[in-house]
Amino acid sequence: MIAQLPMYDWPEARAANDALWRSVRQALTARHLDSPAALDRMTDPEVAWRSPELLWSQTCGLPLVTSLAGQVQVIGGFSYRDCMSPGLYHSVIVAREDSPSEFQDFEGHRAVINGLDSYSGCLALKCMMKNLGVSQHFFGMLSISGGHRDSVKHVAQNKADIAAIDCVSWSLVQRFDEEARKLKVVAHTASRPNLPIIASLERTEDEIKLLREATSEAVESLDKNAREITGITGFVSRTTSDYGSIRSDFEKASDFQLAKNERTLSLA
Numbered sequence: 128m129i130a131q132l133p134m135y136d137w138p139e140a141r142a143a144n145d146a147l148w149r150s151v152r153q154a155l156t157a158r159h160l161d162s163p164a165a166l167d168r169m170t171d172p173e174v175a176w177r178s179p180e181l182l183w184s185q186t187c188g189l190p191l192v193t194s195l196a197g198q199v200q201v202i203g204g205f206s207y208r209d210c211m212s213p214g215l216y217h218s219v220i221v222a223r224e225d226s227p228s229e230f231q232d233f234e235g236h237r238a239v240i241n242g243l244d245s246y247s248g249c250l251a252l253k254c255m256m257k258n259l260g261v262s263q264h265f266f267g268m269l270s271i272s273g274g275h276r277d278s279v280k281h282v283a284q285n286k287a288d289i290a291a292i293d294c295v296s297w298s299l300v301q302r303f304d305e306e307a308r309k310l311k312v313v314a315h316t317a318s319r320p321n322l323p324i325i326a327s328l329e330r331t332e333d334e335i336k337l338l339r340e341a342t343s344e345a346v347e348s349l350d351k352n353a354r355e356i357t358g359i360t361g362f363v364s365r366t367t368s369d370y371g372s373i374r375s376d377f378e379k380a381s382d383f384q385l386a387k388n389e390r391t392l393s394l395a
Contacts, residue, residue: 128161182327185325188323200328200335241274324342
């Protein structure tokens with residue numbers, strides 16, 4: 128079986144994530160459900176998410192409703208200290224301190240995203256722009272960093288001018304990376320259900336129930352240090368249908384292009 132927690136597994140947070148998994152595993156053992164002894168950091172998450180051996184992992188809401196649709200089932204999602212509402216999250220739009228303070232003043236500037244398949248780093252930004260009535264190709268250039276932390280560095284180091292960073296990553300980078308001190312928040316996107324904890328379709332209904340119970344119990348018993356580092360404050364049981372708002376966002380804004388050099392993402 129495979130257990131992962133890849134989305135916020137920064138080097139500074141790995142010990143806390145390990146503590147969280149030990150807590151989950153202890154709760155699963157008490158419910159007579161076998162689980163891996165440790166988190167898997169060797170298997171590519173894209174492979175693990177599709178594996179019939181997947182017991183417990185965290186993915187992004189956009190792949191959940193697109194490329195992973197019909198291939199996994201949702202256990203729930205964490206609540207985080209630095210999000211506006213329990214079980215929800217949003218993105219902050221960040222720029223350097225010496226930049227304009229209004230989003231509309233960034234026309235023609237350089238944007239950076241962590242990936243075209245990211246909800247928080249890309250699609251949430253597109254939805255916000257469509258809601259503001261901003262025209263396509265608003266930005267002069269678009270680059271892809273590969274990760275939220277790297278997007279922050281791109282902006283801080285003047286390789287880009289603006290980026291969308293999910294609020295959990297923003298909290299982590301403010302604590303662990305001095306580059307964040309060079310940036311300010313110029314806008315917020317709408318809130319959506321937080322990153323889903325998923326399992327293989329091979330897991331039975333009873334097993335999913337036990338996984339929800341164990342994850343909730345683990346969060347409640349998480350030690351103070353791990354809770355402080357991860358920012359996790361609770362767990363919300365969910366199903367795939369709870370992420371319908373993200374699917375709607377994809378249908379509404381996936382064809383919106385941030386810049387002329389953006390290639391269109393097409394997901395099944």
